[in-house]
Structure formats: C-alpha cells, structure tokens
Amino acid sequence: MTTSHTITLPVSGMSCASCAGRVERALLAADGVTDASVNLASKSVYVTYQTPADLAGLTQTLDTAGYPARLGETTLAISSMSCASCSGRVARGLSALPGVADAHVNLATETATIRFVPGTTSPTELARLVTEMGYPAQVKTDATPPQGNGAEDEVSRLGQLTLIAALLAFPVFVIEMGGHMFPAMHHWVNQTIGVQTSRVLQFVLTSAVLFGPGLRFYRTGIPQLLKGTPDMNSLVALGTAAAFGFSVVATFVPGLLPEGANHVYFEAAAVIVVLILLGRWLEARAKGRTGSAIRKLIGLRAKTARVSRGDDVIELPIDEIIVGDEIHTRPGEKIATDGTVLTGTSFVDESMISGEPIPVEKTTGASVVGGTINGAGALVFQATKVGKDTMLAQIVSMVEQAQGAKLPIQGAVDRITMWFVPAVMLAAVVTIAVWLLFGPSPALSHALVAGVAVLIIACPCAMGLATPTSIMVGTGRAAEMGVLFRKGDALQSLQNVKTVAFDKTGTLTAGRPELVHILPASGFDTSRVLSLTASVETLSEHPIAGAISRAANAQNVPLFAVTEFVSETGYGVSAQVDGHLVHVGADRFLQSKGIDLGTLQDQGTALGHTGKSPLYAAVDGHVAALFAVADPIKPGTPAAIQALKGMGLRVAMITGDNQGTANAIADELGIGTVVAEVRPDGKITALNGLRQEGKLAFVGDGINDAPALASADIGIAIGTGTDIAIEAADVVLISGELSGVVNAFDMSARTMRNIRQNLFWAFGYNIVLIPVAAGALYPAFGMMLSPVLAAGAMALSSVFVLSNALRLRWVPSATEHHDISDVKPTETLAQSGENREARI
Structure with missing residues (x-):
C-alpha cells in the first residue's frame, strides 16, 4: 500500500493569485502529487504526495516553475x-x-x-x-576550522597508535614468521620456550594489539554490523576476529579442530591492525594536505589592526573592527580588511588573492583587499567590508562550496559503494564455503586464510576518496591561481564545452577609453599640443576628456590655467590656454569653426574604421593634432585567446557595440565569430545560436551580462565586474585577467583526468585483487595471498588515491603551461606606417 505524505513548503516569488495558480498547477502536474493548496498570505503551499514523488522532486518542480522553495x-x-x-x-x-x-x-x-x-x-x-x-x-x-586542529590531533593520535601496535606486534611477527622462514629459528623456539609458551606469548601480545590500538575497529565496526549496515571497520573487525579466534582455539582447545588444522594466525591479526593503522595515519596526513588551500586562505587573515579611536590609534583584534573605521597600515603589514584608501601611497602585493605577481599601486580613493600585503608606503584606509562580507571571506566560502560539491560522475560511484561492503562479506562467505568443499587438506586453514584475505583486502575507502579529494585539491589550486568554481559541477561541465563566447567591453577590453594615438600636424610639437589640449579637457566630464587627461598625467606634461571655457554638447569644447585659443572636438566641430583639417581628416577616417574614435585639436584657428581614443584590449587578452584556440575551442564575441568596432577588435584578436549590436536580452538569443555546435561558456563582467551568464551552460564572470554578474556565474575570475579563463579550462581538464585515474585504480584494485585474495591463483600456481599482504595492499590503496590527488597542488599556471606569454597581438593599421605618431 502506497503511503501518502503531507508537507507545507514556504515558497518565494508569489505576489498575486496568478502566481498561486501557477504554483498549484505546476505541483499538480508532477507525478505522485495528489493535492496542492497555496496560502498566499503565508506564501506557502500545502502538498500531499506519494511515490514516485519526493521532497527533492517537489523543490525541483518549484524551481523550474520560477517559484523556488525557501529552504x-x-x-x-x-x-x-x-x-x-x-x-x-x-x-x-x-x-x-x-x-x-x-x-x-x-x-x-x-x-x-x-x-x-x-x-x-x-x-x-x-x-x-x-x-x-x-x-x-x-x-x-x-x-x-576546515580540517583544522581536530584533523591534526587525529594524525597525531593515529601515529601514536600505529607505533604502539607495531612495538607489540613485532615480537609476534618475529616468533611466528621467523620460524616459517628460518627452520633453525623454529627449532630454537621449540627448544627454549616451547611451542605452547610461544603461542601463549603471541596470544597476550596480539590481545594487547586488538583490544588496545585496534579497539577502534571493533567499537565502530561491530555495532554497524549488528545494525545491518556494515562498513570497512566491520570488514577489519571480522577478519582480525576470525584469525584471532581460530588461533585462540588452536592454542587452548586444539582438540576441537580437525587433524592438520592446528595452526595459529596471531601474527596475521596483529600485523593487519598495524598495517591498517599505518594506512589510516598516512591517509589522514594526506587528507590534511588536501585542505591546505583553505587553510592558506584563512591564514591570510590579519589578527589585529591599528585603528583610530578618537585622537588615538590603538591596536584591536580584527573581529572588533566595524565598517567606517579608519585603519593605519605600516609598511610590510597585512591589510586588515576591505576598504578605501584615505591617505598615503604604496604598492600592495595582491598575488595571494588574485594570483597576479605584480604589486598594485594604491593611492587616495583606491580599493584595498583584506589579507594582501602592504609594500614600502604607509596607508590609512576606511573599512568598507568586515567579517564574512570581505572578499577573502567570500573566496573562502566559494572554495569550500566547490570542494564540497558532488559532481555528476560521483552518482555512479555512490550507487556501487552502497552495496560494496555487503557484497564483500558475501564473497568472503562464498570463498570459505568453496575452500571447505573443494580445497585441499587442511581445508579449514585454507578457508580461513582466504576468507580473511577477502575481508581485509577490499577497500571501499579508495572508491569513496577518489572523487572528493581530487575536487578539493583541484579547486584549491585553482583558487590560488585566481579562479573560483562557485558551482562544483562546473568543474566537470567545462570538459564538454565546445565554444567560448566573450563580452567585449570590460572583458576583452579594459572597459574605459584611453588615448592610443596622437598624430601632430606639420609644425606642431606632440607634447605641446597634448599639454594645451589636456588643460582644456580637465574641465570636461566627457569620458574621452578623461582619457586625454590621464595620458597627459602619464606623460608628465605641464597643464595651464584655463579661461573662457565653453562646451558645446555633442560637438566639442573651446577655451583660452596660455595665450592661445584652443578648440577640441569632432571633425564637424572644427569645420563649423572654419578650420581646415587637411590630411588629418583622412587619417582620422582610417582610424575610425579600426574601431578607434578620432577627435581633433586646433590652436589659434589651425588644426594641431589628431587624437585617437579607444577602449584598449587588455594586455593578456591576445595570449589567452590564442591559448583557448590551441585547446581546440571555438572563440566568439558577443557585444552591444557597433559592427565596425566589433569587427576591428575581432580581427586584432583573431576571433572568427562576431555577434554585434545586440541588447542584453539579445545576447541570450545569440548564445542559443552558438550552442547548436555543442555546450557553450560565456565570459562577461557587467550587469547587462548577468542574463547571458545565467543562460550559458557555464557562466564565467570577471571578478572585477559587478556583484550581480558574479552571482549569476558558475566560475569567477578574481583578477579580471583572461588568463584565468585558460586556467579554468586547464584545471578542469587536469582535475577530471585525475578523478578518472583515481576511479580506475580504486575499482581496478578491488576487481583484480579480491579474486586473488579468494584464491583464484591457487589452482594454477599453488599460491595463496597472505592476509598480512592483503592488509598492506588495502592500506596502500587509499594512500595511492590521495597521493595522486595531491599532485594537483603543483600544477603550473596554464599561462606557463601553454607559454602564452610569447603570443603577440596583431599590429593595427595606426601602428604601422605613420612616422609622425606618438604612441602613448
């Protein structure tokens, strides 16, 4: 009989009766739902359901309908x-x-x-x-703390237990195995302490091993076995108990055993415990290293800061800082929290956050990030974000979420491991039965050895650790490169991407106009014209004016006092500067003043065809120079594009900019597919068109990119962009450099390859060695696997998986791997053949 369940789910996004109706219809359409009633006042829905419906499916239905459950x-x-x-x-x-x-x-x-x-x-x-x-x-x-002191304590405790167990087991191993390997030693033991005394001694020492260091296996494994939910501890407990129990009977009541079966296996039980404890210790140490990236990030956090309190500057714990505090940072100190510089100038090393090695200059108004290292200058900044709102805290949170993610590939592993331990126990029972029925004399001894070996050699640990350890190390190393996988499944999904589409402004380019060319007219000096022009433009708020002012500042040219400033919106500006009448603006502005542009007009038209914006300056009624302003391509963009193409990916550009400018940028970067002049909603349509050739990743940075980032199979957000874009993305690049896109694809490929290697080993190990432990080689070669060797193999299996995953810690940045630093951008029209230009 099918059981019905009822539950009340809080629902977000409902604002009217139409919303309520849509929620009810969506739920009632789900298989297994018998009733759904919305309470709009409490914004909840009362659902009655039965198999095959379940709570996970109901929440998925609500998500799909656009009214997610508030969980x-x-x-x-x-x-x-x-x-x-x-x-x-x-x-x-x-x-x-x-x-x-x-x-x-x-x-x-x-x-x-x-x-x-x-x-x-x-x-x-x-x-x-x-x-x-x-x-x-x-x-x-x-x-x-993630794998903090508790994990370190566990490593220390396991080390101590392993050492104690080894010291107790060593005499047992020497007495028993030494006698088998060296007949002279066997005779010496018989003649001195005697067979029975040696067995009693082995019994005492083995008991100390099993009920001392080895007791942890029994405390966990036996209760789970009795509950009908056996785990690996149950396998170890059963195997060692069988060997120990048989040996106890052989020692104290040998008459209960068949003729020829009076053997002891104390050394097997004792050494199995030692080897498995050793494996656990090595495993714990390796697992501790898999979480090193998180601990490094947390370790970046400053402990204290010097904060203004009234007229004094006092040192406070970091947790006592509040938004608005003025924080004083001396040379070489850690930046305490996120903030904005009030006074001072310095260079700050942000490599630990962004992965970029070059220190960043910080002056008044610049943003600083908590955890970065101040250089030689002193800074005073105002705290803008503290605690869990800081960039460092958010990075730690993103990395933890990615490390805890469950990839699609893990689903199949989980289904197999659910039945693994019971299957191993069944295999051990079958093994014992076959040996008892068909094995040579003494059949009972052979059956015991084979059954214990099967129980001990099976290693579900390796299967369970194969995927999550690679994810932990891979996402941690990616974070050190400045790549954050916000959604763990993106790590696997990137492998199936065929096309990478980029937004242009702020992603491929810097996102603000810069002066890229000055072509002075005959008889005019470049520096003098720039000085006069910038003096006028400092009074203008136009973005192009800002580009000229920044260029003048970079060139250290002098600025003059300005009088009679006049702005004609959409055309240009005029003013008196240092005794000269200066006009700056578009060609039509100067022509309206009766100024002949001469050959500079043709050059301006040519620059316009390459995606640059020309404007002109005139001094005392004569054209003085042509200026070309453009949103420049980021320095690392050409190299990143070439590296992605080298990986076999198709590269496309989607932009709202005009077709001419878009084509010019695409030609310079070698991008073959361009979709221009599209609105934000049009980007989704463009993505759907590109997706016909396979899965697609979209890289963007602005608010208008958020819909496209969410719509793409994988959304990659530039970390220097808006919070909305970052929230819509699957992957975040902290530094804003497109080398991060290459790193994301490279780390995805390496991590998934590492996972496949681990799974191949974990499953292959069990598939091959369990039959060997059962005695599959005995009929052909007369060989049986010792339970001691089985224990050693099992212990090393998990260690192999962890060690393989740890290799990802030393993966080089993809920019080094692909040597993309040697890739040069294509030379532009204005860069070639103009002997009068001054490149800025």
Whole structure:
C-alpha cells in the first residue's frame, strides 16, 4: 500500500493569485502529487504526495516553475566516517528524514550539507540523528576550522597508535614468521620456550594489539554490523576476529579442530591492525594536505589592526573592527580588511588573492583587499567590508562550496559503494564455503586464510576518496591561481564545452577609453599640443576628456590655467590656454569653426574604421593634432585567446557595440565569430545560436551580462565586474585577467583526468585483487595471498588515491603551461606606417 505524505513548503516569488495558480498547477502536474493548496498570505503551499514523488522532486518542480522553495541549509562536521559506505549511509539516513530535501556527504572534508524545510527539523536535530547513527556530528559554524586542529590531533593520535601496535606486534611477527622462514629459528623456539609458551606469548601480545590500538575497529565496526549496515571497520573487525579466534582455539582447545588444522594466525591479526593503522595515519596526513588551500586562505587573515579611536590609534583584534573605521597600515603589514584608501601611497602585493605577481599601486580613493600585503608606503584606509562580507571571506566560502560539491560522475560511484561492503562479506562467505568443499587438506586453514584475505583486502575507502579529494585539491589550486568554481559541477561541465563566447567591453577590453594615438600636424610639437589640449579637457566630464587627461598625467606634461571655457554638447569644447585659443572636438566641430583639417581628416577616417574614435585639436584657428581614443584590449587578452584556440575551442564575441568596432577588435584578436549590436536580452538569443555546435561558456563582467551568464551552460564572470554578474556565474575570475579563463579550462581538464585515474585504480584494485585474495591463483600456481599482504595492499590503496590527488597542488599556471606569454597581438593599421605618431 502506497503511503501518502503531507508537507507545507514556504515558497518565494508569489505576489498575486496568478502566481498561486501557477504554483498549484505546476505541483499538480508532477507525478505522485495528489493535492496542492497555496496560502498566499503565508506564501506557502500545502502538498500531499506519494511515490514516485519526493521532497527533492517537489523543490525541483518549484524551481523550474520560477517559484523556488525557501529552504534552510546547514553543514555538519562529522567524524568516524572511514569509507564510502559510511558516507553513503549517512547521506541515505539524512535524505530519508521528513523535511530533508537533499543531503550531500563529503568523505574527504568529513562534512554533510543538508537542505531542509524550516520548521520540520533543525540543524541541531540533524546533528543528533547523525550522531545516533554512530557518526558523531556537530553543526559547522564560521568558527569551525576546515580540517583544522581536530584533523591534526587525529594524525597525531593515529601515529601514536600505529607505533604502539607495531612495538607489540613485532615480537609476534618475529616468533611466528621467523620460524616459517628460518627452520633453525623454529627449532630454537621449540627448544627454549616451547611451542605452547610461544603461542601463549603471541596470544597476550596480539590481545594487547586488538583490544588496545585496534579497539577502534571493533567499537565502530561491530555495532554497524549488528545494525545491518556494515562498513570497512566491520570488514577489519571480522577478519582480525576470525584469525584471532581460530588461533585462540588452536592454542587452548586444539582438540576441537580437525587433524592438520592446528595452526595459529596471531601474527596475521596483529600485523593487519598495524598495517591498517599505518594506512589510516598516512591517509589522514594526506587528507590534511588536501585542505591546505583553505587553510592558506584563512591564514591570510590579519589578527589585529591599528585603528583610530578618537585622537588615538590603538591596536584591536580584527573581529572588533566595524565598517567606517579608519585603519593605519605600516609598511610590510597585512591589510586588515576591505576598504578605501584615505591617505598615503604604496604598492600592495595582491598575488595571494588574485594570483597576479605584480604589486598594485594604491593611492587616495583606491580599493584595498583584506589579507594582501602592504609594500614600502604607509596607508590609512576606511573599512568598507568586515567579517564574512570581505572578499577573502567570500573566496573562502566559494572554495569550500566547490570542494564540497558532488559532481555528476560521483552518482555512479555512490550507487556501487552502497552495496560494496555487503557484497564483500558475501564473497568472503562464498570463498570459505568453496575452500571447505573443494580445497585441499587442511581445508579449514585454507578457508580461513582466504576468507580473511577477502575481508581485509577490499577497500571501499579508495572508491569513496577518489572523487572528493581530487575536487578539493583541484579547486584549491585553482583558487590560488585566481579562479573560483562557485558551482562544483562546473568543474566537470567545462570538459564538454565546445565554444567560448566573450563580452567585449570590460572583458576583452579594459572597459574605459584611453588615448592610443596622437598624430601632430606639420609644425606642431606632440607634447605641446597634448599639454594645451589636456588643460582644456580637465574641465570636461566627457569620458574621452578623461582619457586625454590621464595620458597627459602619464606623460608628465605641464597643464595651464584655463579661461573662457565653453562646451558645446555633442560637438566639442573651446577655451583660452596660455595665450592661445584652443578648440577640441569632432571633425564637424572644427569645420563649423572654419578650420581646415587637411590630411588629418583622412587619417582620422582610417582610424575610425579600426574601431578607434578620432577627435581633433586646433590652436589659434589651425588644426594641431589628431587624437585617437579607444577602449584598449587588455594586455593578456591576445595570449589567452590564442591559448583557448590551441585547446581546440571555438572563440566568439558577443557585444552591444557597433559592427565596425566589433569587427576591428575581432580581427586584432583573431576571433572568427562576431555577434554585434545586440541588447542584453539579445545576447541570450545569440548564445542559443552558438550552442547548436555543442555546450557553450560565456565570459562577461557587467550587469547587462548577468542574463547571458545565467543562460550559458557555464557562466564565467570577471571578478572585477559587478556583484550581480558574479552571482549569476558558475566560475569567477578574481583578477579580471583572461588568463584565468585558460586556467579554468586547464584545471578542469587536469582535475577530471585525475578523478578518472583515481576511479580506475580504486575499482581496478578491488576487481583484480579480491579474486586473488579468494584464491583464484591457487589452482594454477599453488599460491595463496597472505592476509598480512592483503592488509598492506588495502592500506596502500587509499594512500595511492590521495597521493595522486595531491599532485594537483603543483600544477603550473596554464599561462606557463601553454607559454602564452610569447603570443603577440596583431599590429593595427595606426601602428604601422605613420612616422609622425606618438604612441602613448
């Protein structure tokens, strides 16, 4: 009989009866929903449903309809998960709870992220239920360090337990295995302490190993076995208990065993515990290193800051800083928090945040980022963001979310690991039965050895760690390069992208006009004309005027007092400067003043065809110079475009700019596909057209790019852009340099390749060695796998997966990998053949 469930879901976005009707219709159309009733006043919907409907499906239906459910979200820090079976069991247990929409458990980070319906449960209740399952859990807060002191304590504790177990097991191993390997030693033991005494000694030492350092396997594994939910600890507990129990019988009541089966396996039980503890210790150390990127980021945070309080400057803990505080930073100190410079000039090393090695100049009005390093100058800045609102805190949050992501490839792994441990236990039982029925004498001894080897050699840990450890290290290394994967599945999805489309302004280009050429007329000096022109333009608010003023400042030319300034909107400006009448404006402006532009007009028309904006200056009624202003291409853009094309990607440009300018930029960069003169909503249409050849990524920075970023298969936002664009994106480039796009694709490819290597090893190891442990080689070669060797192989399996994932920590930046620094931009028309120009 099908059971019906009812739940009240809070819904966002409903504002009228039409909205309520759409919500009800969407839910009622879902298979399994029998009733849906909206309460517009409380903005909620009461739903009755049965199989195949579930809460996760209902929330997905609401999302698709455009009225997402308002769900709570919490993260739990969980201990004692040792393998994929553990993490899968916790995930299934949480997902089965009423009110839980979905739960994702990450074995590598030892966390669970749960979305739930507020009012049906709470984070504290979820933590309690996980603890009752046998996995101690607590609600993770901002104060809970990721793999911090707790992980370090676990490494230390495992090291101590391994050492103690090894010291106790060593005499057992020497007595038993030494006697097998060296007959003289066997005779010596018999003649001195005797066989029975040596077995009793082995019993005492092995008991100390199993019920001392090895007790952790029994405390966790036996309860899980009794609950019908065995994990890897259960396999170890069963294997060692079988070897130990058989040996105890052989030592104290040998008459219960068949003739010829009176052997002891104390050394197997003891050494298995030592090797598995050693593997756990190596695994814990490696897992600690996988989270190094997060710890590095958190370590960037300043501890204290010198803050103005009244007439004094006092040192305060960073947590006591509030927005608006004036903070004094001395040379070499860390910038305490995000802010705006009030006084001072310095160069700040922002490489730890952006990945860019060149220090950035900071003067009055410039923005500074908490965690960066001040250079030789002193700065006073005003705090604009503190605590969790700072860029560093947001970067840490994004990296943590990406590291905890569940990629599509993980779904298949989870389905297999759910049945893995029970399947191994069944395989061990079958192995024992086959040996007892068909094995040579002594069949019981052979069956015991093979059964224990099967239990011990199986390694669900490697399967559980294969994907999350690579994600942790890969996204962490990407963050160090200035690439943040806001949505973890983007790491996998980038592999299927065929086309990369770029916005132009602010993405391929700098986003503001700059003076790129000055062509002086015959008889005029470039510096003198620039000085007079800039003096006039300092009084204008036009963006082009700002470009000329910045160029004059960069050239250190003198500026003069200006009188009789007149602005004619849309045409130009005039003024008296240093005893001269100066006109600056478009060609039609100077022509309206009766000024002949001569050959400069033809040159201006040619520059206009290359996407640059020409304007002219006249002094005392004579044309003096042609200025060309353009939104310049970012320095790293040509190299990045070439590198992407070298990866086999098609590159396109989508812009609202005019077709001529767009074509000129595209020609200079070698971009073959151009869609110009489109409105923000038209970008989505353009993306749909480009998507016909395969998945598509879009790179943009502005508010008008947000719809396209959300619509693309993968949205990549320039971090220097707007918050709205960043929120709509899947990947964020902190520095704004397009080399980050190359790094994103490169790290995606490397990480996914690393994951596939790990999965191949994890599954291949189990598929090949479990039959070997069962005795598959015995009929042909007379060989059986010792449980001790099985334990060693199992311990090293997880270590191999973690070590392979850690290789991603040393991946070079893609700009180095592809050597894109040697790629030169194409020479423009105005750069060639003009012997009178002054390049600025």
